[in-house]
Amino acid sequence: MKILVINSGSSSLKYQLFQMPSDHPLCAGLVERIGVAGSDIQNHEQALQQVLNSLSTLGFINSPDEIDVVGHRVVHGGESFLGPTIITDEVKAQIKALFSLAPLHNQVSYTCIEVAEKTFPTAKQIAVFDTAYHQTLPDYAYRYAIPKKYYTGERIRKYGFHGTSHKYVGEQAAKYLGKTESKIITIHLGNGCSMAALLNSKSIETSMGFGPLSGLMMGTRSGDIDPSVIFHLLDHKGYTPADVNQLLNKASGLQGMAGSNDMRDVHRFAAEGDAEASLALAIYAYRIKLTIGAYAAVLNGLDAIVFTAGVGENDQLLRAAVCRDLSYLGIELDGVKNGQYNKEILEINRPEGKVKIMIIPTNEEVEIANQCYEMLHDK
Numbered sequence: 001m002k003i004l005v006i007n008s009g010s011s012s013l014k015y016q017l018f019q020m021p022s023d024h025p026l027c028a029g030l031v032e033r034i035g036v037a038g039s040d041i042q043n044h045e046q047a048l049q050q051v052l053n054s055l056s057t058l059g060f061i062n063s064p065d066e067i068d069v070v071g072h073r074v075v076h077g078g079e080s081f082l083g084p085t086i087i088t089d090e091v092k093a094q095i096k097a098l099f100s101l102a103p104l105h106n107q108v109s110y111t112c113i114e115v116a117e118k119t120f121p122t123a124k125q126i127a128v129f130d131t132a133y134h135q136t137l138p139d140y141a142y143r144y145a146i147p148k149k150y151y152t153g154e155r156i157r158k159y160g161f162h163g164t165s166h167k168y169v170g171e172q173a174a175k176y177l178g179k180t181e182s183k184i185i186t187i188h189l190g191n192g193c194s195m196a197a198l199l200n201s202k203s204i205e206t207s208m209g210f211g212p213l214s215g216l217m218m219g220t221r222s223g224d225i226d227p228s229v230i231f232h233l234l235d236h237k238g239y240t241p242a243d244v245n246q247l248l249n250k251a252s253g254l255q256g257m258a259g260s261n262d263m264r265d266v267h268r269f270a271a272e273g274d275a276e277a278s279l280a281l282a283i284y285a286y287r288i289k290l291t292i293g294a295y296a297a298v299l300n301g302l303d304a305i306v307f308t309a310g311v312g313e314n315d316q317l318l319r320a321a322v323c324r325d326l327s328y329l330g331i332e333l334d335g336v337k338n339g340q341y342n343k344e345i346l347e348i349n350r351p352e353g354k355v356k357i358m359i360i361p362t363n364e365e366v367e368i369a370n371q372c373y374e375m376l377h378d379k
């Protein structure tokens with residue numbers, strides 16, 4: 001069974017082609033900096049077209065009907081989708097209905113689904129949702145302290161995102177620990193950033209909420225901000241709701257503070273003496289540290305913290321800043337090991353540290369392919 005997985009992030013499109021059941025890809029690739037100023041690739045449709053052309057020019061597929069399944073990452077599945085789902089017209093309508101809740105993401109996934117349906121008309125199209133893994137949060141974690149009718153009527157609650165990544169690295173960490181019971185914090189730092197508290201490999205708390213805007217500071221998103229700021233801008237400063245949306249989703253975070261959403265740029269600006277870039281780095285790390293403290297309390301203990309995704313895997317300075325002065329919690333980073341990551345699971349704590357600090361490369365594509373394969377096999 002040949003499965004093509006398409007993972008559309010807010011600024012990138014990753015793909016992998018699998019001959020299942022092997023989870024070693026036949027080919028894999030990444031289109032980066034989509035829609036970023038100065039980039040050749042303006043949108044996800046163009047990016048996907050480029051991927052599909054290269055799959056056939058490079059000879060990985062000779063004809064579209066060789067693809068049995070296209071697995072799509074879809075960010076927002078609301079409360080309806082708990083596992084991999086065959087995409088029907090009704091499912092597409094539900095994904096569309098969630099556009100307003102995840103403005104950077106669901107529209108992009110929807111575009112990718114439509115392009116894939118046209119390109120691979122004989123393949124099964126399957127969606128795997130970021131929200132699915134966080135459906136195990138207890139009600140006191142997912143409900144907001146507002147009247148019940150906003151939950152029952154408007155479905156306003158914490159959903160959480162990046163679930164496929166938190167699940168994948170969390171399960172690897174639990175396996176690595178070799179314990180049946182585990183308390184793990186996963187830290188996904190890509191363009192979007194989120195953390196999850198995992199009790200025995202189930203998500204019990206996470207930092208994103210109703211949409212993928214809350215929690216940590218991100219590439220272009222503010223993360224947590226007092227909602228009073230929004231009322232102030234609307235009521236007294238002439239902003240429209242669309243202006244505020246643009247500000248908090250696209251013109252904040254690293255982009256808004258330091259002028260680039262690419263962490264590599266921000267480090268360069270800071271090294272060149274840009275004080276606001278240095279402050280952006282400090283805030284970015286501080287928010288993660290705050291959340292580690294909170295999640296250690298929620299879990300009532302801690303076996304491991306896991307760094308993953310673009311920044312989490314590759315940025316040793318950031319990891320060092322997060323782990324500094326956390327020895328009270330048993331978090332003690334080994335400065336040498338911290339610099340030795342080479343795309344494989346790596347333990348980077350000092351031997352005397354009670355808590356394992358790990359870098360685990362996320363692989364949302366493998367996780368999606370496995371979920372699709374298992375679903376079709378169980379039938």
Ligand SMILES: Nc1ncnc2c1ncn2[C@@H]1O[C@H](COP(=O)(O)OP(=O)(O)O)[C@@H](O)[C@H]1O
Nearest residue numbers: 009012190191192262263264309310311314315
């Ligand atoms: N060597 C590196 N050092 C620091 N940050 C890096 C490095 N390589 C990639 N990144 C950062 O990873 C982020 C993208 O992560 P990724 O997980 O691919 O994001 P997404 O899937 O949300 O598009 C970018 O901010 C990029 O700057």
Ligand SMILES: CC(=O)OP(=O)(O)O
Nearest residue numbers: 009010161190192212
């Ligand atoms: C949900 C989310 O923020 O996804 P990404 O990090 O891929 O933008």
Ligand SMILES: [Mg+2]
Nearest residue numbers: 009190191309
């Ligand atoms: Mg991503």
